[in-house]
Amino acid sequence: MEAAQYLRKSRMEEGMDTQEVLSRHRQALGEYAKGHDIHIIETYYEVVSGESLYARPEMLRLLEDVEAGKYEAVLVIDLDRLSRGRMRDQGIILDAFRESGTKIITPEKTFDLNDEVDDELAEFKTFMSRREYKIINKRLRRGLNQSIQNGCYVANAPYGYRKIYVDKKPTLEIYEPEAQYVRMIFDLYLHGYGCVSIARELTLLGSRPHRSDKWNRSSIAHILRNPTFTGKVVWNQKSHIKKGSKGNPKHITIYNPREKWTITDGLHPAIIDQATYDKAQEIMAGRYQPAKNDGTVKSPLAGLVRCSQCGIHMQRYYAAEQQGKIPYLMCRTVGCCAAAKYTYVEAAVLDRLRQKLEELTVHPPKSLTPDLAPLEAELAAAQKERAAAEGQKSRLYELLELGEYDLPTFRERMAAVKDKISKLELRITTVKTRIQALQSTEPDIQAQKIIAVLDAYETSDAAHRNSLLKSVIDMIWYTKAKKTKPMDFQLEIQFKPN
Numbered sequence: 119m120e121a122a123q124y125l126r127k128s129r130m131e132e133g134m135d136t137q138e139v140l141s142r143h144r145q146a147l148g149e150y151a152k153g154h155d156i157h158i159i160e161t162y163y164e165v166v167s168g169e170s171l172y173a174r175p176e177m178l179r180l181l182e183d184v185e186a187g188k189y190e191a192v193l194v195i196d197l198d199r200l201s202r203g204r205m206r207d208q209g210i211i212l213d214a215f216r217e218s219g220t221k222i223i224t225p226e227k228t229f230d231l232n233d234e235v236d237d238e239l240a241e242f243k244t245f246m247s248r249r250e251y252k253i254i255n256k257r258l259r260r261g262l263n264q265s266i267q268n269g270c271y272v273a274n275a276p277y278g279y280r281k282i283y284v285d286k287k288p289t290l291e292i293y294e295p296e297a298q299y300v301r302m303i304f305d306l307y308l309h310g311y312g313c314v315s316i317a318r319e320l321t322l323l324g325s326r327p328h329r330s331d332k333w334n335r336s337s338i339a340h341i342l343r344n345p346t347f348t349g350k351v352v353w354n355q356k357s358h359i360k361k362g363s364k365g366n367p368k369h370i371t372i373y374n375p376r377e378k379w380t381i382t383d384g385l386h387p388a389i390i391d392q393a394t395y396d397k398a399q400e401i402m403a404g405r406y407q408p409a410k411n412d413g414t415v416k417s418p419l420a421g422l423v424r425c426s427q428c429g430i431h432m433q434r435y436y437a438a439e440q441q442g443k444i445p446y447l448m449c450r451t452v453g454c455c456a457a458a459k460y461t462y463v464e465a466a467v468l469d470r471l472r473q474k475l476e477e478l479t480v481h482p483p484k485s486l487t488p489d490l491a492p493l494e495a496e497l498a499a500a501q502k503e504r505a506a507a508e509g510q511k512s513r514l515y516e517l518l519e520l521g522e523y524d525l526p527t528f529r530e531r532m533a534a535v536k537d538k539i540s541k542l543e544l545r546i547t548t549v550k551t552r553i554q555a556l557q558s559t560e561p562d563i564q565a566q567k568i569i570a571v572l573d574a575y576e577t578s579d580a581a582h583r584n585s586l587l588k589s590v591i592d593m594i595w596y597t598k599a600k601k602t603k604p605m606d607f608q609l610e611i612q613f614k615p616n
């Protein structure tokens with residue numbers, strides 16, 4: 119098992135020599151690890167003793183690594199080394215361990231916050247003194263924990279900032295080479311630019327976001343939504359799904375919806391003033407609809423339309439116009455196909471269905487389940503007649519040999535029989551073709567399906583429309599050049615084979 123150890127003095131040990139105390143703990147943990155097949159791959163050495171989480175830089179570093187799922191377990195000499203402190207801090211610490219599935223190992227007991235949550239948490243609480251408990255309750259009633267306002271918990275510096283330590287407390291300072299682009303993003307956005315064009319602009323200027331080589335719609339939107347740029351601190355922005363839970367092969371981080379965030383004043387300087395930020399949020403509230411996936415299909419074209427340039431699925435998004443919201447169909451690739459109004463594309467698809475139906479029904483209409491019996495009877499009769507005629511033909515040869523017929527009579531009769539046979543053969547071929555045509559009902563079924571789609575479409579909801587379209591269409595390839603008229607898009611429809 120790969121683990122880290124966290125070393126820190128307890129309240130009881132205050133006044134004693136730090137180095138001496140910690141090296142004693144280190145030795146004890148080392149022995150325990152050796153006896154339990156635990157490999158200590160990292161040591162967090164807390165030499166400052168502060169109550170607040172922000173006064174414990176090594177704890178912050180440990181939390182980042184625990185959240186990232188770096189270790190299977192963390193060794194401490196006693197649980198109170200982790201749990202001591204304020205309630206809010208404890209919540210943060212426990213959450214990090216619980217959500218990343220990291221175990222807490224003390225020589226006395228191993229704590230797995232996931233497997234026996236209630237049991238172990240109860241035990242955890244016994245480590246808090248009665249006094250601490252009272253303070254916590256008072257604080258909870260007051261609402262906000264002061265510790266958030268007094269410090270700044272920074273995991274990774276966001277774009278535009280650098281992480282620094284002031285009096286051993288981590289905070290942020292403005293990093294001008296990036297901050298200038300943050301200002302530019304807000305400025306362009308307030309001047310009516312969309313996220314995609316801002317992304318293109320920044321990429322052209324040579325700017326890069328932290329975790330990608332290119333700006334895109336979502337990374338720009340992420341900057342525009344982040345309150346950190348106004349000097350705020352955001353809590354609870356992310357949730358973690360631990361490795362192994364819910365069938366996930368690795369640790370997953372999810373961004374929580376805004377309602378779940380806790381935003382308070384931080385200690386770091388603002389890059390964007392509050393008024394500018396608020397204005398950007400207003401614009402975004404009208405323009406941007408986050409993709410909420412609750413399992414219901416809201417777009418009739420969902421999963422059907424792909425960009426012919428880059429191949430990705432086109433997405434529906436909302437743009438604000440004078441009144442209400444207008445949905446657009448867009449390609450998420452920066453600089454790719456131009457977007458088109460959703461309703462235009464949907465209408466064009468229906469037009470193409472009507473067109474296809476027309477092509478199919480140029481042929482005479484046929485009943486869905488053709489009655490083949492009369493044709494089959496006719497075929498059988500014609501085949502029987504031909505067999506009889508063949509019989510007549512050989513009989514003519516016989517009669518010629520027997521001297522019953524002279525040659526001219528023979529030739530005359532033979533010509534008549536041959537004519538009869540060729541006429542019968544023509545009839546047989548015709549009947550066979552008609553039977554085959556009726557049996558291959560392929561165009562019929564496709565036409566019937568399209569009729570069904572067009573009939574039901576108007577009165578159906580988005581999800582049903584989607585399944586109607588998917589019953590006849592495999593894929594729609596979408597193309598639209600930049601700076602073309604709103605209706606100037608091309609659709610190449612692949613129909614489902616029957």
Ligand SMILES: [Zn+2]
Pocket residue numbers: 425426427428429430449450451454455
């Ligand atoms: Zn594309």
